[in-house]
Amino acid sequence: MSTASFIVVVEKATGLRNAAGMMGTSDPYAVVSTPTAPAVLNERTQVVKNDLSPVWKCCMLVVLPTAVPAMLKVEVHDSNKGKDVSLQQTFNLFISPC
Numbered sequence: 001m002s003t004a005s006f007i008v009v010v011e012k013a014t015g016l017r018n019a020a021g022m023m024g025t026s027d028p029y030a031v032v033s034t035p036t037a038p039a040v041l042n043e044r045t046q047v048v049k050n051d052l053s054p055v056w057k058c059c060m061l062v063v064l065p066t067a068v069p070a071m072l073k074v075e076v077h078d079s080n081k082g083k084d085v086s087l088q089q090t091f092n093l094f095i096s097p098c
């Protein structure tokens with residue numbers, strides 16, 4: 001199977017939802033996955049505490065098959081001591097060979 005490598009930079013987000021309510025401010029992190037690829041990537045950025053416009057500047061190496069279009073999914077969550085909460089910021093990026 002032929003593959004291509006990509007450097008994905010998850011740089012920042014702005015104006016995220018505050019899921020902490022009166023308890024403070026969201027602690028966002030992003031998860032990057034490749035749900036359609038044979039070798040599933042599931043990497044995450046670091047948590048940025050108390051910030052609705054976090055700067056992650058996180059580089060990830062992604063290897064995808066060139067034969068078929070692939071999807072890159074980016075989801076943003078609020079980190080908590082208990083269960084993390086989705087900040088309802090999800091992006092699906094489709095990548096296909098030219």
Ligand SMILES: [Ca+2]
Nearest residue numbers: 027078079080
């Ligand atoms: Ca939190």
